[in-house]
Amino acid sequence: MSALLEVSGISKTFDGFRAINNLSFSIGAAELRAVIGPNGAGKTTFMDIVTGKTRPDEGQVLWGPNSQSLLKMNEAQIARAGIGRKFQRPTVFEDQTVAENLTMALKAPRGPLDVLRWRPSAASAARVAELAAEVGLSEALPRRAGELSHGQKQWLEIGMLLASDPQLLLVDEPAAGMTLAERELTTTLLCRLAETRAVVVVEHDMDFVRRLNCRVTVLHQGAVLAEGSLDHVTRNPDVIEVYLGR
Numbered sequence: 338m339s340a341l342l343e344v345s346g347i348s349k350t351f352d353g354f355r356a357i358n359n360l361s362f363s364i365g366a367a368e369l370r371a372v373i374g375p376n377g378a379g380k381t382t383f384m385d386i387v388t389g390k391t392r393p394d395e396g397q398v399l400w401g402p403n404s405q406s407l408l409k410m411n412e413a414q415i416a417r418a419g420i421g422r423k424f425q426r427p428t429v430f431e432d433q434t435v436a437e438n439l440t441m442a443l444k445a446p447r448g449p450l451d452v453l454r455w456r457p458s459a460a461s462a463a464r465v466a467e468l469a470a471e472v473g474l475s476e477a478l479p480r481r482a483g484e485l486s487h488g489q490k491q492w493l494e495i496g497m498l499l500a501s502d503p504q505l506l507l508v509d510e511p512a513a514g515m516t517l518a519e520r521e522l523t524t525t526l527l528c529r530l531a532e533t534r535a536v537v538v539v540e541h542d543m544d545f546v547r548r549l550n551c552r553v554t555v556l557h558q559g560a561v562l563a564e565g566s567l568d569h570v571t572r573n574p575d576v577i578e579v580y581l582g583r
């Protein structure tokens with residue numbers, strides 16, 4: 338299987354501190370991957386590099402069947418190329434309904450000209466309903482986003498990201514602050530999304546990672562320390578030492 342995203346030998350130094358150190362990573366087109374690692378391991382910087390927010394000092398980031406270099410694109414171009422990022426805190430429009438939030442997301446991502454040309458239509462209303470169903474919010478369509486639970490807001494934001502049909506979704510700590518029931522629904526949602534696209538989940542919560550039941554990449558000091566099933570990586574003595582503290 339060829340990779341959808343192929344990151345090879347990237348490094349990034351901030352003020353003399355090597356936050357990313359010759360890191361290589363690849364993910365296939367329909368794959369769920371958890372990225373774990375202690376604070377300061379470089380997880381955020383890694384995602385910043387993939388999404389074009391930060392440029393590496395060296396290395397390659399190649400994307401898609403034609404192995405396009407993401408290093409030649411800016412953040413907006415990378416988003417349009419099919420990479421969506423969900424930050425830890427949900428950023429939805431609290432005063433707007435779920436339907437309005439999703440409609441806005443359909444309108445927004447394609448570039449300034451498209452926003453001007455965009456008009457609501459039967460097709461867009463159907464797509465909004467479809468997006469809401471995909472993230473389990475069909476019943477909540479007329480509700481104000483501000484009234485939703487924390488978990489529902491997270492799902493709404495994922496629905497908004499899906500509006501631009503990303504091929505790779507980067508999701509930062511989706512389970513943080515969620516109830517047990519919400520975490521279970523989030524697990525199901527992420528696993529389902531990864532049937533048709535690549536999903537990278539950065540997560541601290543090992544119990545949640547276990548539920549995801551996917552390949553895990555452990556970062557430490559800006560490099561990949563171990564990769565494999567959660568059982569495999571948590572048996573690795575280096576991982577036990579640096580991450581689990583045992």
Ligand code: ADP
Nearest residue numbers: 351352356374375376377378379380381382383
């Ligand atoms: P993680 O997300 O795994 O906690 P980060 O990628 O946020 O790790 O950070 C990795 C290291 O790089 C940390 O030591 C952090 O202090 C440093 N770092 C990240 N961004 C910057 C920056 N803009 N300037 C200076 N140091 C940074």
